[in-house]
Amino acid sequence: MTKKIILDTDPGIDDAMAILFAEANPNIDLIALTTVYGNAEIETGTRNALYLKQRFNMTCDVAKGTSGPLQRDPVEASVAVHGQNGFGDIDIEDPSLTVDPRPAHRYMIDAVKAAPGEITLVAVGPLTNLALALQEAPEVTSMVKEVVIMGGAFGTHGHTGNVTPFAEANIHDDPHAADVVFTADWPVTVVGLDVTHEAFFSSEYLDTVRDTCGDTGQFLWDISRFYLAFYKERMGVNGCFVHDPSAIAYVIDPSLFEVRNGPIRVVCEGPAEGMTLQKYRDTKHKTDAWKDKPAQNVAISVNDNALLDLFLDSMTAYSK
Template identity: 35%
Template structure:
């Protein structure tokens, strides 16, 4: 089996962290070329620090991390500390990572890496799409150099989670999302329609904690913090787990039901800014170039996640100095 080569563009965020763990636990299937971070769940100064911290916790200090765009293309910045806490990954003890942040800006890294790759990588996007949109705008020649984009974002039947009609990543930079969705790159889009099925219930949290290694314990502690907001919001026995859908799709696409759709993002209306108009039934003549996920095998997803978290060593993690 040849591993899928990926660049992960993210805004950690507890669920971004779980997605990185899932990638790092799967080296036979996933080769992580690099990580780029963007402002989203927290400002970019924190998301790049959090990405390096997660790499160290997972024993992957060799992965290069590049900081990217600090603000959206056109709208005012939007962050989600009300969900993720002041650090972006509250629930986890914070330290200053020993691994260095790379000096090259994330957009430059994306352009240079894609143009120079002998095999087109897949971009995995779990935050606002600002970095990727900027790279596509700066160098349109990268379009055929991208195998596909697998992204977490959007909603059809579930409504929004940051406004009544918009999912957070789409609303945080709708103009960037519009550029990416119209780019012609093959896209797999995993939105709230599937992530709201993936509830981290108390029983699943307990199962995660019982794995016992430092990475699984960290995953438990972060999710135990971040889910408090959604538990109060939705009134269910568990909060949705969003970003790991992307890596799960790469590892086990059979867990998801998708269909080709045309998808457009609202960029003009103050009322519905960031809304994703998903032509699920092919009503219009739009190009149906986006694979929209509409269902998921919930138990299969969590079995995969727990099995991969159990792959990390049981040795005690030595925490670096506190930030």
């Protein structure tokens, strides 16, 4: 059954992988790309979303989102990881397309209300747009089919953070928004470092994507050069972790993942700012800031080989 999604994204390199994965797979109907700051500044990220739409003849809408977090001071764009232009500094032309006139969070509200129970929100950047939608129209929690988030780190397999010892980048960029989204009364699944660091696009794998997936594969290979150079320098590996595409894989086939259920809170200040904590045991405490919050799912394991097969099969079929 085809799943309608709005993909909230900060278009950098792994975002492009996720966007084209969603566009390619026949089980997903990509309704819109809503943009948010993060890997790139909002203007750059929105340009990148429009570029992908134009280059690959995508039919989805593009709506520009917010340029900064709810409360905390903004964190700079991830230029060291994604390059100045967000796409590994390859040459790209400015698109001639324009964005939807509504801000991203308003677009989400309108789309969900127009098709209650049908749309899954997939967020692979900071969660500010989703939090703004909740603040403006809290009733949408009963109308969204599901919320799938790439972000967070819960310590499974030793994965606790990537921008600080205990925080993942998307959550760290706006911890207040993340806490709002995780504690809202709608069904959330978090696909974080616990599983994205268990799947790996090797250099050889990306060569196969280039060789078998036509123009799309060549584009993904081109933008990944900068990304892989970062991974090589920082971690000494020949490849990259499968971050944002893992959220798309979950939407397509949740059976690839094992999930754990329980309420989630986010540390919003101090040295552990951005840390995500799930209460997954039914214990009683005198003080418990989790007990009255809705239980959400956290992915804790993944069939990584099946995920890689799903991505390559989708992109190969799309190229034909």
